[in-house]
Amino acid sequence: MHTTFLLAATGFEAARRIPGATDERLINTHGHSFRALARADATHTDQATLEAALATAAAPLHYAQINDTLADPDDLGIARYLADSISSPVTLALQSSMRRGALVDNNLALVSLTVSFEAAHQLPQVPAGHKCGRLHGHRFGVRLFADAARCDHMRLEAAWQPLFERLNHRYLNDIDGLDNPTSEVLAKWLFERLRDTLPGLAWVEVRETHSAGSQYDGQHFNIWKEQRFESAVPFAQDGAYTGHSYLIRLMLTGDLDRTMGWVLDFGDVKDRFKPVYRQLDHNPLDRLSGIRNGKSTSVAEWVHVHLAPLVPELSRIDLYDTAERGVSLTFDHDMRWPLL
């Protein structure tokens, strides 16, 4: 059993000022390229309706002064306005800048901070010859989510700063608690250090590479591995084909392997996906045996059928055919959120 969610994203350019903001820069009129991502249960709506509803909701804000439309023009106010403007229930994630965002989902309201640091590390437990056993490094992406009723962006920034100073331009293995610095261990390390200073901390994300990362919420670990495949799909009644560069995100939930310090090696996720990937990439999707049609929901379901026996930890599949449109199948209730 799984739940199918539809994903739609849009962007808008807008100005705003936030009277009384704790961040004084926001009191003056300023502008952003906003991005909104809506997710709706497919039993309540269809893709075209969701996309049209999101576009209609965002239209009054595009090239406008948000204060003319909204009494509460901060990220949370905008996210709530967009969510409330869509007739089906949606989870709405709003990004106002590279760093700051908000997420609303029924009664849940979160603020987010996206940051990064650069560091070197090596994984001492991996088998000989594994590339991650060598000294290497990353620009690690970090995203923090906290309850908006108890925390704001300024508190997130203030809590992050001392951790940034401890991590940036360091050899992670030298830091107490990070002798095996997998992204899971790092997410837990960050969560445990932020929990006491950051009221309402919900979860911490660590993006280790362009395609892989992990999340920790104090109890559960989720990891993800993304890949792209290039495929043809029919798009008209007469069967004419178009093509997409699909992005698939495989999310896994599980306990940490005590020795390895990870749920499953990102490389193993990629290897187990390989036989499925080969059938998708550079192929017409509607001709795959067992696929209902070329629609993204049927492609994601087909991937699930073929991959779940190979990856029992699989808890969610996100599949985007464009940057603005996708589906998300969740096999575990907790995976409704976090949204990526």
Ligand SMILES: Nc1nc2c(c(=O)[nH]1)N=C([C@H](O)[C@H](O)COP(=O)(O)OP(=O)(O)OP(=O)(O)O)CN2
């Ligand atoms: N579950 C985890 N698996 C792996 C971790 C980790 O922290 N948790 N870390 C590594 C390596 O450090 C590596 O740098 C990242 O792995 P991977 O995604 O395999 O690397 P690439 O981006 O180079 O992968 P490609 O998809 O082949 O480009 C390994 N595993």
